Amino acid sequence: MDFTFTEDQLLFQESVRDFLRNEVTPERIRASWESDSGREDALWAQLAELGLTGMTVPESSGGLGMSALDFVLLAQECGYVALPEPLVHTALVAVPALCDIGGELAEQWLPRVAAGEAKVVVGLEQNMLVEDAHVADLLLLQRGAALLAATPDQVSLRHNESVDPSRKLYAVDIDAAAAPVVEGEQAQRIVARALDHGALGSAAQALGLAQRMVDMSVQYTAERQQFGVPIGSFQAVKHHMANIAVRLEYARAPVHRAAYAIAHERANAALAVSHAKLAACEAANLAAKNCIQVHGAMGYTWEVDLHIFMKKAWALANTWGDAGYHKARVGERIFADGAVLGAGATF
Amino acid sequence: MKVSFSEEDEHFRTEIAGWLQDNLRGEFEKLRYRGGPGDEHMYPQERQAWEQRLAEGGWTCVGWPQEYGGRACSIEQQVIFFEEYARAGAPGRVGHIGEGLAGPTIIAFGSDEQKAKYLPGIVAGTQLWCQGYSEPGAGSDLANVKTRARFDEARGKWIISGQKVWTSLAHESDYCFLIARTDPDSVAHKGLGFFLVAMDQPGVEVRPIVQITGTSEFNEVFFDEAECDAADIVGAPGDGWKVAMGLLGFERGVSTLGQQMQFQNELDQVVALARENGAAADPVIRQRIAKAHAELKIMRYNAMRMLSGQSGGDGSLQKEALIYKLYWASWHRSLGELAMDVMGPECEILPAAPYELSRLQAMYLFVRADTIYGGTNQIQRNIIAERGLGMPKEPRGNA
Numbered sequence A: 001m002d003f004t005f006t007e008d009q010l011l012f013q014e015s016v017r018d019f020l021r022n023e024v025t026p027e028r029i030r031a032s033w034e035s036d037s038g039r040e041d042a043l044w045a046q047l048a049e050l051g052l053t054g055m056t057v058p059e060s061s062g063g064l065g066m067s068a069l070d071f072v073l074l075a076q077e078c079g080y081v082a083l084p085e086p087l088v089h090t091a092l093v094a095v096p097a098l099c100d101i102g103g104e105l106a107e108q109w110l111p112r113v114a115a116g117e118a119k120v121v122v123g124l125e126q127n128m129l130v131e132d133a134h135v136a137d138l139l140l141l142q143r144g145a146a147l148l149a150a151t152p153d154q155v156s157l158r159h160n161e162s163v164d165p166s167r168k169l170y171a172v173d174i175d176a177a178a179a180p181v182v183e184g185e186q187a188q189r190i191v192a193r194a195l196d197h198g199a200l201g202s203a204a205q206a207l208g209l210a211q212r213m214v215d216m217s218v219q220y221t222a223e224r225q226q227f228g229v230p231i232g233s234f235q236a237v238k239h240h241m242a243n244i245a246v247r248l249e250y251a252r253a254p255v256h257r258a259a260y261a262i263a264h265e266r267a268n269a270a271l272a273v274s275h276a277k278l279a280a281c282e283a284a285n286l287a288a289k290n291c292i293q294v295h296g297a298m299g300y301t302w303e304v305d306l307h308i309f310m311k312k313a314w315a316l317a318n319t320w321g322d323a324g325y326h327k328a329r330v331g332e333r334i335f336a337d338g339a340v341l342g343a344g345a346t347f
Numbered sequence B: 001m002k003v004s005f006s007e008e009d010e011h012f013r014t015e016i017a018g019w020l021q022d023n024l025r026g027e028f029e030k031l032r033y034r035g036g037p038g039d040e041h042m043y044p045q046e047r048q049a050w051e052q053r054l055a056e057g058g059w060t061c062v063g064w065p066q067e068y069g070g071r072a073c074s075i076e077q078q079v080i081f082f083e084e085y086a087r088a089g090a091p092g093r094v095g096h097i098g099e100g101l102a103g104p105t106i107i108a109f110g111s112d113e114q115k116a117k118y119l120p121g122i123v124a125g126t127q128l129w130c131q132g133y134s135e136p137g138a139g140s141d142l143a144n145v146k147t148r149a150r151f152d153e154a155r156g157k158w159i160i161s162g163q164k165v166w167t168s169l170a171h172e173s174d175y176c177f178l179i180a181r182t183d184p185d186s187v188a189h190k191g192l193g194f195f196l197v198a199m200d201q202p203g204v205e206v207r208p209i210v211q212i213t214g215t216s217e218f219n220e221v222f223f224d225e226a227e228c229d230a231a232d233i234v235g236a237p238g239d240g241w242k243v244a245m246g247l248l249g250f251e252r253g254v255s256t257l258g259q260q261m262q263f264q265n266e267l268d269q270v271v272a273l274a275r276e277n278g279a280a281a282d283p284v285i286r287q288r289i290a291k292a293h294a295e296l297k298i299m300r301y302n303a304m305r306m307l308s309g310q311s312g313g314d315g316s317l318q319k320e321a322l323i324y325k326l327y328w329a330s331w332h333r334s335l336g337e338l339a340m341d342v343m344g345p346e347c348e349i350l351p352a353a354p355y356e357l358s359r360l361q362a363m364y365l366f367v368r369a370d371t372i373y374g375g376t377n378q379i380q381r382n383i384i385a386e387r388g389l390g391m392p393k394e395p396r397g398n399a
């Protein structure tokens, strides 16, 4: 039993953290809201150069061959800066799905993803809309019991706005030309794994988002004075922050545990992921609520950066399975015939 | 105690319902269900025209005494008015700050001259008001206002300089009631005056502030040597705090009834959606809806109890008044969360570009402000504990 990360994992997290915090500033995010695609090729190239787009790509295909467990800390950092680029989607959803599909398709696309030359996105029916379809070079789309691979010329896209202006969502219509790449049970398995990977990515980002909102609010409440003292000195304000800290700290372990279960393909991975997503998104929602509250009217403005993070947390809580979906999933496992519960089945 | 309406009241109901049916159509049809929380930026001109239509029918300021142009409706009739108004889906009132706050304050504390000058415009729906209390340094600590009012003997006018912030609807308003320091050496709630200031003058600049909804309902307002007639101070210099606090009492008055009806409309919409998209089959959602329903009824009964003033001389009435803001604001914030959970994955998707929110999405964001304006939840709890329960006061720093 060891919940700590290796020195390598922590060092990598630190260098990625430095990079993201320097580069992906709130100003840059706001600028991306004004641009057509909302995405920056130059930034993507930098992420590729750091090895991030190829993190989870096997070494044989030009990647670093790392696992979801290696990536989970980085996904937290992506959340902390509310990164608009689909890095978490790439490393935690698209690449694993390509690996699962295997064969020629994987051989053809994985090296290009690792090199930052191509973007691949996955669209599941659970999500209704497809993230970042407008910048994808390949779309892996669930249609009932089949998974199709389509290139941009084979689809037509309809843009939908998200409550998070950074998220780009599309309804995708496929022309008949796109053929299924996997069907039946195998497709179902890949779809189920993709959903778990997506949910894990959202959970990890939610931790980062919550941490960011906490950091901003701790700073703001130390600076803002009312009644001649910093508002952070009022017990009511402190308790708002402490309540988040409790939820947030305790949400980390389930997220890391879920990353482990996914990386090691444990049988209970789905259960661990649902638990992680619930805990992390609850923490992020509480952070959003309490942090706006301690900001007073400032927290209700577009100009203060808080809403950048609040809205991403709002969106992520409802994709890759919303709270109702994941609670139902946990419930089903607990009440399943022959479910192994109790002492000895803690992990 | 009596919780039913008389025959006369029911006649009144038929009258207002019929009037709304006859008038909320044609050019006003599109205003149905618009202009509510998070949607205040919509159709300002049309809603002011609607305000004037209401006035023509005698349906503004229905609770005011007749001598001031009101309809002198009983509490029961006001309840009915707000019920029918909400049932018809009639739009958010652009005149609510004048009718609910400025007017009652002028009636209670103003001079005859002020009454004659300002009340008719409020009743007619032709003059809109905004509330200039908050400043960058004076939010929860409202008594910390720094805006100054100096009497210029030569001009015979008050000269006002300073900055207000978060001023709702200032960009639409003809007048602002504000508190400013008449005694430059004073601190806290001493030495303040309460002024009625025209917005359309060179010394007043309004800058909109964009809200998290992407729209703008509140503003920064800069006063740079703005003028205010000598006759337009309410009460004497130094009385500002007393008048301002009296006004906050009106904020918890009859206008809350209208608000509850609007809450009912929102809850109905959540219920309808839950039926439609199947969320109603989820027992957790059902229970949360049932809880929201019960709590809204609690609010309703207590508002009527508060307004009917029948809770005796034991001081409990006063406590209810203190409790109300915290209760409704917290309830409304939870309703926003419930609405999003009922929407499910769709709650992320906007109806239209560039940033047009659906009614429920706008509500979810707006309710974040409910627990902040008009005294934050934390300040409300302090008031309940300190004034309601008589507990020792919090340390307040050195100010």
Ligand SMILES: Cc1cc2nc3c(=O)[nH]c(=O)nc-3n(C[C@H](O)[C@H](O)[C@H](O)COP(=O)(O)OP(=O)(O)OC[C@H]3O[C@@H](n4cnc5c(N)ncnc54)[C@H](O)[C@@H]3O)c2cc1C
Pocket: A224, A226, A227, A231, A234, A235, A236, A237, A293, A294, A295, A296, A297, A298, A300, B130, B131, B132, B133, B134, B138, B139, B140, B141, B165, B166, B167, B168, B169, B218, B369, B372, B373, B374, B375, B376, B377, B378, B379, B382
């Ligand atoms: C949508 C909206 C519309 C508004 N419209 C108007 C308007 O028309 N006119 C107007 O004058 N104002 C208006 N306001 C301003 C509103 O009244 C203030 O926002 C409110 O009084 C809180 O002040 P603040 O925003 O400066 O927050 P702050 O006072 O800075 O409070 C920040 C946080 O500190 C907490 N806090 C502060 N003091 C204490 C304490 N002693 N104990 C415990 N906790 C404390 C607060 O609860 C809050 O969580 C509006 C605000 C909003 C959001």
